[in-house]
Amino acid sequence: MNDIGSHWAKVAIETAVAKGYVKGYPDGTFKPNKEVTRAEFVKMVSDSLHLPVKPAAAGTKWYTPYVSALKAAALLQDSDLGTAWDGQMNRTEMSKLLVRGTDDAVRGKKLTDGEALYKSASVGLISGIADGTLNEKGTTTRAEAVAVIERLSTVRAGGKLTADKNAVQNAAIIYKGTNLEEVWGIKPVSLPFNLEINAKVEAALDKMIIVDLDDPKSPLRSNFKKLIRRSDEKVMNKDAYVVALHIKLKNSKVQSHTMFSFNTDAVLPYLNQGYNLAFEYENMDNFPILKGMWLDKIATQEGWYLMVVDKSIITKYPERKVPMLLTFSGVQLKLGEVIEG
Incomplete structure (x- = not known):
């Protein structure tokens, strides 16, 4: 990838590309700061977890099999995401997938926005932005997407992440007041x-x-x-x-x-x-x-x-x-x- 040389997510991007759940563009770029859509993110998560995905049926959207795979694995619910699959994925929506992928106690269960943010921040799946806030409705870039998916992989493999204390505090205020x-x-x-x-x-x-x-x-x-x-x-x-x-x-x-x-x-x-x-x-x-x-x-x-x-x-x-x-x-x-x- 010829545009990630000094990018903060360089290692995560290279790891993700090597694993095969995300690719670069034909011109050799990755476009790390491009916003990722909900459809793109669910595909990336599904592929990273090696879930069984059936070919898309005639007349259906390309991302439908990935959505079905995540639902079958009890990682995704209809209430988790906005209705526009080509719309940008925000950090709260992302957190719901991440938490279910790492916490069997909530797998298959409905999560409130605050609960998802708090649980994901507490184990280090998401961190705060520059001023320490969560930017919970902010969009997600391709670089951020692969970074959190790599964190997801680390936790699923039994690894420990360092939680951002300010992110945890901000999430606690949203969740508990x-x-x-x-x-x-x-x-x-x-x-x-x-x-x-x-x-x-x-x-x-x-x-x-x-x-x-x-x-x-x-x-x-x-x-x-x-x-x-x-x-x-x-x-x-x-x-x-x-x-x-x-x-x-x-x-x-x-x-x-x-x-x-x-x-x-x-x-x-x-x-x-x-x-x-x-x-x-x-x-x-x-x-x-x-x-x-x-x-x-x-x-x-x-x-x-x-x-x-x-x-x-x-x-x-x-x-x-x-x-x-x-x-x-x-x-x-x-x-x-x-x-x-």
Whole structure:
């Protein structure tokens, strides 16, 4: 292949061509950055697994036998892919095939997008893109396709891959709503979680994200350009974690001339644990902070509530990795528990 000399997937491409499940073009190129279609990808996977493929029947599409072979092997379901077989394969669709090909527990079973992404990232089948995110709806190139198929082959042969921790965290947020377990080893409450803070509004926590300010690829890290610790107005940009809680509020009855604020009517950070309330002056449009709401009509609101904790506190007192909120009525809302072992 005369166009892969310095390409990051050179070895995988050469291996795939040698195995015979993918070919180059007549002009000697491979076109590694060309997007791969769903039909092309299922053929590549089927051939790489050496599945029995019958010749295409008259009047059927060329890829039909490969689709049938994958379905017969319980690796593909109709709900996995988009309807356009000549459309580009995205990373979520790709993950469903990969996971079923390596995990007998889910072979033949329907997978949600989040479950497929989380399971595939956790064993290293897929990794994040440059900024650490998954780009889960992004298209797949020919180079990426052969790279993941070679990873599939490695796992099926009993090999181990190195998981991309940021990809795993981002997948966990999509799948579970939180990366608490992946970052701190804490079992989170099941999300969404009803906070039950008072009778004025209903409050539900649906995302709980731990952000490492020292890792530029940590989930949500790019949102925090100027994070301020409220207790002393210190700018927090390193040596700390952010605990970002996404909360949905709803008042189910009209309460005239009444306003509700999550910060002043409901909870405080668990200050004696080292957590401090934080706020941000920049990027507010991209990362809306939870605001006060008037209750004179039935309404809903959602946004983020931020707490920040110095890493030294977590290092010295590892039991404080469990995020908590303290209501003004004195009720402690514990949002996780330490996983034994």
